[in-house]
Amino acid sequence: MAKNLELSYLIDFYGDVLTDKQRDVMDQYYNADLSLAEIAENFGITRQGVRDSIKRGEAILLDLEDKVGFARRHRELQDKSAQLQALAKDIEFRNNAGYARSDAIAKDVEQMLALLETLDD
Amino acid sequence: MAKNLELSYLIDFYGDVLTDKQRDVMDQYYNADLSLAEIAENFGITRQGVRDSIKRGEAILLDLEDKVGFARRHRELQDKSAQLQALAKDIEFRNNAGYARSDAIAKDVEQMLALLETLDD
Structure with missing residues (x-):
């Protein structure tokens, strides 16, 4: 999964609409540039769980930008x-x-x- | 229920996050200034249905402004x-x-x- 720099920007604008955990996962992935394995360890979940959480978060942020266009x-x-x-x-x-x-x-x-x-x- | 002018402003910014029907109801109430009874007739629903739809829409828009602060x-x-x-x-x-x-x-x-x-x- 290739990191999309745009997402890092969208987290700044819309991050607060995510749950705290989802935002923290996204933040560690996109802003702190941690690996899926490192994030999985930090949250005590599987790598697949991290991947799913990031995919859901991305969908929410991209949909919001599509509708609001703030970024x-x-x-x-x-x-x-x-x-x-x-x-x-x-x-x-x-x-x-x-x-x-x-x-x-x-x-x-x-x-x-x-x-x-x-x-x- | 007193009309909140702020909501009219928020519909402009965040209206696209609502469902089409919810946005249309909000638009008729806040921008076209129709009464609950008129909107109920337009959509073929009860006044209580209109009221509920407006309340839900308001909650979504106010929450989004609280989190994103675009307006x-x-x-x-x-x-x-x-x-x-x-x-x-x-x-x-x-x-x-x-x-x-x-x-x-x-x-x-x-x-x-x-x-x-x-x-x-």
Whole structure:
């Protein structure tokens, strides 16, 4: 079973909807990167029990992301935030350099406002 | 039973986790503002059936928000977005007015960058 990095991300967002044990199993597998055998030993269950628990947890998290889309939106937000930071730093630079009535600053602001319009989509 | 406006908001975020029927009932009650009697007639069930369906749906949505917190984060994001827009418009005004090496623009940018740091919290 190949580890899906996306799952590690989904555990952060939706982990609390799992039972404590299920979340702990998922966390040890995806975030602490333990093997099925190590997790089985930690919980005193079989490797197959661990595998089943992970499969069930994965199904719950993937279904929730499919229906709610929070992780996808969060990635889009991080992307927009990085663009806004770059624009803000550009304004900072141009302002410090003393460009009054700067077309470049005006363009930065225009781009910022357009991005901000879509921020909470 | 008093209508909770928060629920209308939660239906937008998490409505897809409900069954189609449950979501439709919730939607008619919270968004279309129909009465229990009207909804009962639409679905051919009793008013008590509608009431039970709404109660179950509410419990699911409130529990999910409690665990995932997407609606709360979205409100915080809208608030920050409004602050960023105000700052961008302030920069636009000052730039158009021709204030080169403006301390006010520098301060706006500083506030922007601080807000952007927390945008995806």
